[in-house]
Amino acid sequence: MRVQVVEKILNANDQVAGLNRVKLDEKRIFSINLMASPGSGKTSLILQTIQGLNTRMQIGVIEGDTAPVTIDADKILAAGMPAVQVNTGGECHLDAVMIDRALNALPLVNLDLVIVENVGNLICPAAFNLGTHANVLIASVPEGDDKPYKYPNIYRGLDVLIINKIDLLPYVSFNMEYFQQGVELLNPGLVTFPVSCKTGEGIEKWIDWLQLRVNQQKAG
Amino acid sequence: MRVQVVEKILNANDQVAGLNRVKLDEKRIFSINLMASPGSGKTSLILQTIQGLNTRMQIGVIEGDTAPVTIDADKILAAGMPAVQVNTGGECHLDAVMIDRALNALPLVNLDLVIVENVGNLICPAAFNLGTHANVLIASVPEGDDKPYKYPNIYRGLDVLIINKIDLLPYVSFNMEYFQQGVELLNPGLVTFPVSCKTGEGIEKWIDWLQLRVNQQKAG
Numbered sequence: 001m002r003v004q005v006v007e008k009i010l011n012a013n014d015q016v017a018g019l020n021r022v023k024l025d026e027k028r029i030f031s032i033n034l035m036a037s038p039g040s041g042k043t044s045l046i047l048q049t050i051q052g053l054n055t056r057m058q059i060g061v062i063e064g065d066t067a068p069v070t071i072d073a074d075k076i077l078a079a080g081m082p083a084v085q086v087n088t089g090g091e092c093h094l095d096a097v098m099i100d101r102a103l104n105a106l107p108l109v110n111l112d113l114v115i116v117e118n119v120g121n122l123i124c125p126a127a128f129n130l131g132t133h134a135n136v137l138i139a140s141v142p143e144g145d146d147k148p149y150k151y152p153n154i155y156r157g158l159d160v161l162i163i164n165k166i167d168l169l170p171y172v173s174f175n176m177e178y179f180q181q182g183v184e185l186l187n188p189g190l191v192t193f194p195v196s197c198k199t200g201e202g203i204e205k206w207i208d209w210l211q212l213r214v215n216q217q218k219a220g
Numbered sequence: 221m222r223v224q225v226v227e228k229i230l231n232a233n234d235q236v237a238g239l240n241r242v243k244l245d246e247k248r249i250f251s252i253n254l255m256a257s258p259g260s261g262k263t264s265l266i267l268q269t270i271q272g273l274n275t276r277m278q279i280g281v282i283e284g285d286t287a288p289v290t291i292d293a294d295k296i297l298a299a300g301m302p303a304v305q306v307n308t309g310g311e312c313h314l315d316a317v318m319i320d321r322a323l324n325a326l327p328l329v330n331l332d333l334v335i336v337e338n339v340g341n342l343i344c345p346a347a348f349n350l351g352t353h354a355n356v357l358i359a360s361v362p363e364g365d366d367k368p369y370k371y372p373n374i375y376r377g378l379d380v381l382i383i384n385k386i387d388l389l390p391y392v393s394f395n396m397e398y399f400q401q402g403v404e405l406l407n408p409g410l411v412t413f414p415v416s417c418k419t420g421e422g423i424e425k426w427i428d429w430l431q432l433r434v435n436q437q438k439a440g
Binding site for chain 2: 037038039040065066067069071090091092119120121122123124127140142143144146147149150151152153165167168171172173198
């Protein structure tokens with residue numbers, strides 16, 4: 001009985017996620033679901049991406065927060081891109097219905113790319129399809145090298161992995177080989193970009209990947 | 221209808237939490253619920269605590285993980301203390317029933333202190349009373365100074381805040397005043413210990429606090 005209810009909720013979410021995907025595809029907008037622990041650098045990566053693209057494309061950002069704070073959304077607006085803040089009201093993840101409403105609040109007709117910044121959490125977001133085209137996770141060097149082993153579900157569903165804060169590698173204990181072995185077991189051949197949002201190192205390759213996918217979506 | 225079901229679940233949890241508390245009080249064991257983001261240093265703090273106490277007390281550790289991995293529990297056992305691993309099966313927090321079962325698996329009669337290491341998450345654990353005596357959160361310097369503003373619920377329910385990885389302060393942008401202002405708004409006068417689990421700085425004051433509370437619980 002209880003399992004059946006959960007199944008119905010997931011199906012409803014998947015149905016709305018499908019509609020979100022149709023809406024984005026019709027407008028030839030590429031979209032990513034950006035996930036990470038709290039403080040791994042999700043907003044910093046978006047800001048570096050906006051800066052690195054240097055007006056080559058228009059990006060709409062959906063900011064998920066568990067509380068009614070606009071700290072991150074304000075930073076995106078200050079960087080010159082449209083942003084919508086979604087307050088989950090304490091929920092530990094975004095869902096497809098929230099994204100549907102947020103997409104309606106963005107000027108989609110002008111956009112090339114939509115970035116959804118999910119709630120800072122390595123568990124709940126993994127279970128909810130939003131309708132976006134690619135799942136991207138930021139792993140942060142100071143979080144430690146054992147995260148793939150401890151949070152396997154989120155790694156299994158990824159299209160891209162970003163390893164952020166590589167500028168801190170000299171100051172923390174992080175065995176890159178052990179980390180990447182864990183990732184490889186869960187998601188063989190996963191596209192991975194080591195970066196530092198602080199120094200800008202590695203950001204260019206991430207932007208190249210993004211530009212390629214945006215161009216492919218434009219070409220249809 | 222749906223709200224009523226949620227209320228019943230919470231009440232059941234609180235009821236079991238109450239029984240956990242009685243069990244711990246009867247054996248005069250002090251207990252803490254240790255919460256944090258993934259990779260903030262929960263296990264490192266426990267290991268530093270075991271080392272710093274230098275056999276002055278016996279500590280039982282309950283390790284919460286979303287996957288069947290014993291990485292953390294193995295470290296505790298290697299440090300000479302009993303540990304139980306609880307696999308939440310994908311759930312984003314521990315609950316009182318899991319703690320009840322874990323307490324039954326620990327040699328309580330020999331213990332002075334039980335430390336529960338919750339799942340790495342700043343949202344879900346805040347909503348579930350485990351029956352422990354004190355809620356302790358580790359905030360990690362590289363996570364950034366805006367976390368109290370973004371995850372207010374977990375800060376509101378705290379008895380102690382530990383600010384870990386202060387050795388990284390020279391290498392990251394972290395405004396301690398802004399951080400502590402946010403905390404003060406949510407939880408005025410909160411007992412706070414800045415520490416580095418890497419260098420051992422500040423650990424002594426945390427251990428003094430812990431020793432005092434363990435002694436008070438022994439005295440009844």
